[in-house]
Amino acid sequence: MKRLVVIVGPTAIGKTAVAIRLAQHLDTEIISCDSRQFYRELNIGVARPSPEELSAAKHHFIACRSVSKPYNVFEYEQDALSVINLLFKSHDNVIAVGGSGLYIDAICQGINIMPDPTPELRTALSSKIKEGRLDDLLNELKKLDPDYYDIVDRKNPIRIQRALEVIYTSGEKYSKLIDKTLPPRQFKITKIGLHCERDELKKRIYSRVDAMIATGLVEEARSLLPFRNLNTLNTVGYKELFYCFDGKKRLETSITEIKNHTWQYAKKQMTWLNRYKEINWAERNNFQNILQVLGQ
């Protein structure tokens, strides 16, 4: 049976290096599972693999999109799956690597099919939220889909909006649509979680941020200023610098914030990883251990 090796772990732990080494070892290619590395305009700030790294092993879904044409999980899942299946025609193993939990789940478990809302509907709903009429939307949701109303995070506007978008465009209950069991994948999945000590990861994050600044993150961010209102630019490493360009913050402050926010991001990634019961943990440096897990 074909096998997808999924390498996960918090940001800056060294997933890229492990994935490349493993790709070379298994003579295969890499599917990136990083929701920010999709975008060609984002490079330094999202720690995109270097040209050397990219040529050391074939990567898919790196810099394949523009920030002005964002991906969504469903579209990504479709695309990723077809690439994976294509690769399985000539390879026994394919590697997936990345830090975006939702996207990893989409690859591993799939995601229910739901219709896309029209931009008009989306705008209409989000402007209601901006006007502070979340309660109206909640009442609407309560009426249209009481089951989801019961379980939804009622303080999270994005969740409410999403549910209503789906309900309005599909004419069905959101809770019904997400309830459908997804067919299992036709390939084996082995998840490997990279681990290291907390303080070490923190240090790695901090010094990676310093390295990003040294290699031109500020200039990269400045060039993206025209896109600052796009959601894809609501990203650690850029948003902090935008405030700095406004003169609202000093560069030093922004850099510290990037470090802190990246660390917080890493912690949130861990809470996502905690749901993977079947994960195989390995120390970040222990490649032999990874090979063992894979039975190599």
Next chain:
RNA sequence: GGUCGUUUGGCCGAGGGGCUAGGCACAGGUCUGCAAAACCUGCUACUCCGGUUCAAAUCCGGAAGCGACCU
């Protein structure tokens, strides 16, 4: 040395006799199409000493720190 002002949690900051804003940071958590996003929970401080009061972070007196001005 004198006068005036100021002193609130790790940081910023509002309030101003009883019910202790808020933000950031930090810690923990949630997650089925914007996910490096969004959201939730926790974190009860008012410089010190004395006084007034049933009750003081809040009023009064003093001390200390800080700031401005004066000599």
